[in-house]
Amino acid sequence: MGLAGETGRKWRKGEKMRAEDLLRIMNADFYTGVPDSLLSPLCNCLMKKYGEDGEHHVIGANEGNCTAIAAGYHLATGKVPVVYMQNSGEGNMINPAASLLHPQVYGIPVLFVIGWRGEPGTYDEHQHVFQGRVTEKLLRDMEMDVHVIRKDTKEEEVKAAMDRFGHVFAKGQQAAFIVCKGALSYEEKMIYQNSYRMVREDAVGHIAEAAGEDLVVATTGKISRELFEIREGQGAGHSRDFLTVGAMGHSSSIALGIALQRRPAKVWCIDGDGAILMHMGAMAVIGKAAPDNLVHIAVNNEAHETVGGLPTATGTTDLCLVAKACGYPYVASADTLEGLDEELDKAKKRKELCFIEVKCAIGSRGDLGRPTTTAYENKKKFMEFLRDGKR
Helix, strand or coil: CCCCCCCCCCCCCCCCEEHHHHHHHHCCCCEEECCCCCCHHHHHHHHHHHCCCCCCEEECCCHHHHHHHHHHHHHHHCCCCEEEEEHHHHHHHHHHHHHHHCCCCCCCCCEEEEECCCCCCCCCCHHHHHHHHHHHHHHHHCCCEEEEECCCCCHHHHHHHHHHHHHHHHCCCCEEEEECCCCEECCCCCCCCCCCCCCHHHHHHHHHHHHCCCEEEECCCHHHHHHHHHHHHHCCCCCCEEECCCCCCCHHHHHHHHHHHCCCCCEEEEEEHHHHHHCCHHHHHHHHHCCCCEEEEEEECCEEHHHCCEECHHHCCCHHHHHHHCCCCEEEEECCHHHHHHHHHHHHHCCCCEEEEEECCCCCCCCCCCCCCCHHHHHHHHHHHHHHCCC
């Protein structure tokens, strides 16, 4: 990456910045990141241009992983890579940014492009509010040069920021574009799909039915939203469910912490493939602890669906073999509701740690809602259920 590329078209007042123009201005040869809904125009543009070719574009497991990949790219080429992410991933990125990239360590220049969920002054979900408030501060505390791209930001402003960043990179420092909601556009529609036919919401419903009065921990994103709506439709209440609205990749660890303290109560963790990949080391810890009251279910559609549908690495990763290698004593996979019901029935009866992979299609209802209770209310009712139910 050198200085910004030449401006190729005249910016019109009220026009959003096109993802293609941002790519041209950044003028990089390599991109890696974790998909984000606010950056979906950029992500889709990268998929259209490069796919996942490895040479120019890699979708990572988590933001720290991507930062390290970017460092390797710089070491191999001497060029400046781009790492994209949602601001919720700053925590994963900070460790390698502070202890690897920083000028006081190796001085590796990287350009970060960060979607600003929870931007102050805009409405967002509970889990994004505090993260949004500290997003820019965290980057500046990391001594990065920062430029915010808003809906009305002009190309010339972004190009000027890139010119400034060029001097920063020359000193082995890092810089970041923070991208506000609706600031980017990409006209071409991308369709992501797999070969599976099971509908995820149906699978979640069958899991909830099998769990009965047991405890359920659901992962971030649409799985928690679908579980909430399933309970609403049944008038069943939500007190036995813990909905992990943030902290992607940590639901299985939360479930482990509960299971170890609440034997013999059964705990069902409904996880996602992207979440499992983000912190896969948790599976080794779960396998070692091997609580006999935990059922770990991986709903796998091989996609980061909640943030746009871009592919995960589970298309080439056998999660069942991973679970077995991590010490899970019972491992199974299902790609039909009939097969799922059979495995759920077995898990209900087994007195050992179980892992069930559920292979689902990409997609959800267009009118899928969000939980109408706050995260704190969810926690309070869940803990009351544990206390009053003596589970």
